[in-house]
Amino acid sequence: MGLSTSIHDLKTLVLSYHPVIAIESVEEDRVRDLLGAVARDLDMALFEWSVTRGLVQAAKASTIGETFQPLDLLKHIETLTVRGIFLLKDLAWHLGDPEVTRQLRETAQGFSRTRSTMVLTGAEVKLPGEVRHKAVFYDLKLPEREELQRVVRAVVASLQRDGRVKVILRAQDLEELLRALRGMTLNQARQAVAYAALEDGRLSPKDVQAVLSRKVQLIREGGLLEYYPVEDNRYELGGFERLKAWLERARVGFSAEAQALNLSAPKGILIVGVQGCGKSLAAKAIAREWSLPLLKLDAGRLFDKYIGESEKNFRKAIWLAESMVPVVLWIDEIEKAMAVTGSGEADAGLSRRLFGAFLTWLQEKRKEVFVVATANDLSVVPPELLRKGRFDEVFFVDLPDAREREEVFRIHLGLRKQDPARLDLAALVAATDGFSGAEIEQAVIGSLY
Numbered sequence: 001m002g003l004s005t006s007i008h009d010l011k012t013l014v015l016s017y018h019p020v021i022a023i024e025s026v027e028e029d030r031v032r033d034l035l036g037a038v039a040r041d042l043d044m045a046l047f048e049w050s051v052t053r054g055l056v057q058a059a060k061a062s063t064i065g066e067t068f069q070p071l072d073l074l075k076h077i078e079t080l081t082v083r084g085i086f087l088l089k090d091l092a093w094h095l096g097d098p099e100v101t102r103q104l105r106e107t108a109q110g111f112s113r114t115r116s117t118m119v120l121t122g123a124e125v126k127l128p129g130e131v132r133h134k135a136v137f138y139d140l141k142l143p144e145r146e147e148l149q150r151v152v153r154a155v156v157a158s159l160q161r162d163g164r165v166k167v168i169l170r171a172q173d174l175e176e177l178l179r180a181l182r183g184m185t186l187n188q189a190r191q192a193v194a195y196a197a198l199e200d201g202r203l204s205p206k207d208v209q210a211v212l213s214r215k216v217q218l219i220r221e222g223g224l225l226e227y228y229p230v231e232d233n234r235y236e237l238g239g240f241e242r243l244k245a246w247l248e249r250a251r252v253g254f255s256a257e258a259q260a261l262n263l264s265a266p267k268g269i270l271i272v273g274v275q276g277c278g279k280s281l282a283a284k285a286i287a288r289e290w291s292l293p294l295l296k297l298d299a300g301r302l303f304d305k306y307i308g309e310s311e312k313n314f315r316k317a318i319w320l321a322e323s324m325v326p327v328v329l330w331i332d333e334i335e336k337a338m339a340v341t342g343s344g345e346a347d348a349g350l351s352r353r354l355f356g357a358f359l360t361w362l363q364e365k366r367k368e369v370f371v372v373a374t375a376n377d378l379s380v381v382p383p384e385l386l387r388k389g390r391f392d393e394v395f396f397v398d399l400p401d402a403r404e405r406e407e408v409f410r411i412h413l414g415l416r417k418q419d420p421a422r423l424d425l426a427a428l429v430a431a432t433d434g435f436s437g438a439e440i441e442q443a444v445i446g447s448l449y
Contacts, residue, residue: 006140010038013136014085019111020104020118020135022125024312027185028089030147031121031140032058035085044116045084049073049091070094074103077118078110086118092125101128108134142319148181148189149174155193156203165197168204180211183323188218215323224301224317228287228294237278237285238411238437239404243271243395244289250392251290254326254368265326266392267362268371270334270385272378273397276438279374282397283330286372295321296330302354314354318361326368334373335380355382362390399436405429408437412444 013021025031032048036058039046046058054063055073067073070091077086095101104118108131111117120127120135127135143151152174159165169177181189192214196207216227237244250266252258258265271279287294302313321329362371373391375381386394400408406429410420432440 004146006034007037007041010034010138011041013138014038014042014044014115014117017112017115018117018136019108020120020131022092022127022135022137023119023121023140024123024125024137025121025140026123027140027187028121030143030186031119032087034140035087035119039085045082046087047077047084048087048089050089051094055086070100071097071103074100074107077116078103078107080116082116083114084116086116088118088120090122091118091120092122092127095126095128095131101130104131105134139315142183142323143186143189144182145178147186148178148184151186151189152177152181152193155190155197159194159197159203164201166202167197168202170205173205173208176205176208177211180208180215183215183320184218188214219295219320219324222316222320224297224313225320226296226298228284228296230287230291230293237281238407239400240278240282240285240395240397243269243282246393246395247286247289254290264366265368266370267365268329268369268373268391270373270375270381270391270394271397272375272381272394274399274436275376276436277397277399278437279376279397280330280332281437283328283332283372283374286370287328287330290328290370292326292328292370293324294328294330295324296332297321298332311353311357314357321369322365322367326370328370328372331371331373333376334385335375335377355384359384359390399434400440402429402433405432405435405440408440409444412441416444416448418444418448 010021023031036046038044039058047055047064048058049055049067051068051070053068055065055067055076056063065072065076067076073088077084091104095104108118112134125137156165156167160167177193181192184192192211193203193207195214196210197203199210216229219225219227246269253263253266271282273279283296284294297317302310302317321327371391373385378396384390406425409425409428413420413423432443435443
């Protein structure tokens with residue numbers, strides 16, 4: 001969603017007589033700039049309110065009337081005859097007061113006829129039921145290329161004006177920088193670029209990696225995704241010959257030749273099978289084989305006790321994954337995270353909603369996010385997930401056969417600086433019939449101890 005799209009969407013909401021728009025965002029400046037553009041296009045006045053400054057008209061410093069208290073504010077704007085957009089910061093926190101809630105409803109009733117609009121914003125906007133049916137929530141996505149480019153240009157112009165930074169960026173380098181900034185807020189992007197430039201007095205191609213490192217840090221701080229960088233991925237995979245052959249064939253989907261034929265990049269695979277037989281290791285090995293970063297989505301972190309927060313967490317996790325493309329997204333034990341057995345009443349249908357959102361995204365995604373989903377129990381995997389077109393392929397992982405057990409032994413012995421030639425591998429392979437890969441690893445470790 002670019003800047004022009006956001007402005008168009010907000011204009012449409014205002015023109016269609018929505019008296020209350022709720023925008024959950026920590027980017028107050030960005031929301032104000034968007035509303036300012038909407039107000040100019042529609043020839044409307046823009047007002048701002050906070051409990052500390054009262055009501056002010058945009059670009060003016062003086063407070064209008066006695067409008068510091070929420071109730072006084074709502075009563076005042078109800079009497080105004082000017083068509084306006086009213087940016088009300090953190091007003092939702094005051095809606096626990098029945099009198100404020102009642103006045104908001106009455107003001108909204110009047111606005112629904114005059115086409116004025118109240119925009120409620122804050123990091124969280126929780127509305128009581130009496131107000132919620134009059135409000136529309138607008139999902140303000142993180143900024144994309146157009147807005148990020150404006151921020152980079154503004155930061156560069158400011159630093160060059162002060163003579164503190166030399167810019168050494170070609171057009172291709174700038175595109176790499178903008179790509180690295182995706183997934184950040186405008187303020188985070190501004191800070192990341194300024195820090196990278198001021199650190200050595202130059203904004204050069206090597207700063208792209210510095211910005212990317214900052215974004216990885218933000219992903220980890222967010223707590224929804226775990227990040228495994230390419231350079232730290234040293235995992236080897238024993239067996240899995242069919243999977244390896246498929247990966248070798250599928251990797252061409254990321255190439256320019258595939259794009260020239262309008263072939264979309266591979267969507268992902270589902271790996272189902274016995275515990276301890278390498279499903280999780282396979283996800284890491286795929287990222288290593290394709291030299292891509294790996295993100296792990298721990299579905300347990302998505303769930304939140306508050307209504308709507310889990311879905312919001314899911315959207316945020318997907319957006320962060322898409323900001324890192326090309327990337328491998330690993331969803332472990334997907335059958336536990338998105339089980340839709342039964343009526344769904346136990347969690348008020350949350351699992352079913354998350355599952356539906358995941359299916360829609362998986363079916364329609366266009367970004368180069370390769371999903372590796374793993375499951376232990378095929379019987380509880382929803383059949384919708386197995387339909388052709390969701391995943392490119394479904395692989396079943398069984399206990400390793402004799403040849404695969406020998407390969408697993410060689411890998412784990414080599415990792416622990418042991419020479420397989422000094423051991424009777426045939427005897428070890430025979431003795432471990434029925435062992436999983438994880439059990440063979442522990443056998444090696446235990447014997448060395």
